[in-house]
Amino acid sequence: MPDEQWSPPLVMVTVDLVILTLRAGELNALLVERGVEPYQGEMALPGGFLNNGEEDLQVAAHRELAEEAGLDGASLHLEQLGVYGTPGRDPRGRVVSVAYLAIAPGLPEPAAGTDAAGARWQPVGAVAAGKVRLAFDHELILNDGVERARAKLEHTALATAFCGETFTISELQRVYEAVWGVEIDPRNFYRKVQGVEGFIVPDGHKATRGRPARLFRAGRSAALHPPLVRPEGAT
Amino acid sequence: MPDEQWSPPLVMVTVDLVILTLRAGELNALLVERGVEPYQGEMALPGGFLNNGEEDLQVAAHRELAEEAGLDGASLHLEQLGVYGTPGRDPRGRVVSVAYLAIAPGLPEPAAGTDAAGARWQPVGAVAAGKVRLAFDHELILNDGVERARAKLEHTALATAFCGETFTISELQRVYEAVWGVEIDPRNFYRKVQGVEGFIVPDGHKATRGRPARLFRAGRSAALHPPLVRPEGAT
DNA sequence: CTAATAGTGTCTATCAGACATTATACT
DNA sequence: AGTATAATGTCTGATAGACACTATTAG
Secondary structure, X not given: OOOOOOOOOEEEEEEEEEEEEEEOOEEEEEEEEOOXXXXXXXXXXXXXXXXXXXXXXXXXXXXXXXXXXXXXXXHOEEEEEEEEOOOOOOOOOOEEEEEEEEEOOOOOOOOOOOOOOEEEEEEHHHHHOOOOOEOOOHHHHHHHHHHHHHHHHHHEOOHHHHOOOEEOHHHHHHXXXXXXXXXXXXXXXXXXXXXXXXXXXXXXXEOOOOOOEEEEEEOOOOEOOOOOOOOOOOO | OOOOOOOOOEEEEEEEEEEEEEEOOEEEEEEEEOOOOOOOOOEEOOEEEOOOOOOOHHHXXXXXXXXXXXXXXXXXXXXXXXXXXXXXXXXXXXXXXXXXXXXXOOOOOOOOOOXXXXXXXXXXXXXXXXXXXXXXXXXXXXXXXXXHHHHHHHHEOOHHHHOOOEEOHHHHHHHHHHHHOOOOOHHHHHHHXXXXXXXXXXXXXXXXXXXXXXXXXXXXXXXXXXXXXXXXXXX
């Protein structure tokens, strides 16, 4: 019980980012090689300490997004994922980390940021399979982020954030298949996505090998009614 | 950009609790009257600073649950809700608050805790209607907690946490009606809840005015397959 | 018997999943 | 014509919502 002399403990706060994209039909996360101790040389999620005592958490997340990944956050979906504050999770002392989830369309290799010795995309499957080890408790955070993304695909228009400005329905379908890890019947998918009010709106056509595909762009709805339900066996 | 002399800013961390229960068929939240500045005399969510630099966040949440609400957290559903860290949200300085959501079955008036000058249940409708004002950004946190509870009722067995050890299907239905703010057809509700694998299991009978009701207790499943979908017009 | 509450049955419009066919381009 | 990809139609079993009846107790 605090007495009159007691003052609250002070802790350090970091912002960590789970940045997901699609590359070659696989779900990838952006990882950086740590340039300083602790865990120097190991892979970790991009992130870092608050700049100063007055920086907003969301602002700090956008700043790290730009610094470590070279991504302009303005057009990016960015959402709070959770807090990770188990004592001992960071050898430097008591560090509470606020995790954010960011979604980006397919991108080339990132320009290595100023802080990070090296930043690169890694398939989340490789991390889940234990092929890539992460510093701190970042594997836990990454798994939470991936699961959140999978769940959000059902109820929100998040999938369009994985695509470019415009996209075909097939491309949108490949997003769902990659993130959920399942195969979807194209005919039923066409019917369902077009039945969701305000999800996607037509925007011209695209030349391709074969019959030209209709192009769409994201509609006005953030929430999907009805939702696109994830099959039972999804990853 | 941090130079070699730079050290991360230190912030204070609080844990705040959204504790929900059902009283007289209405969704209520536990609020305390603040005994100290700032916001002395106003209503707020129960919560407080970390005890020390080594206290786990979840442990701190359980501690506050016991201290300020007199509730033993062992049997209680407790879940992280989010982080609230906007600069200026607390006049004492930079305070980052980790919010937790707790669900309790119907309880009598709480014994006022040691920290809180007074703790009492308030219908969340009164807060939403502006009849009760909360300190800090606690109204935002409360709203997030209520919305989370509503969403979780669809996909998890959370509703049973609002009931006692055993309950009738009618009682369970009243939980859904109160939290969602809608009326549900009892016949369809019976069919649906009994069709969900592992949601509820029979456990004797209950004497009542009229035909005795079958009693149930919570089943083993945490997640509901299929989910109980919330009607469109739910609050 | 009557009142009160618990529990079950049925009908129908809609929807999800399986599956085959037609359409439009390029070579 | 042949190939490749896009788009649409149909059938069927399951489900959600509307609705009416039977069952079991107390007084």
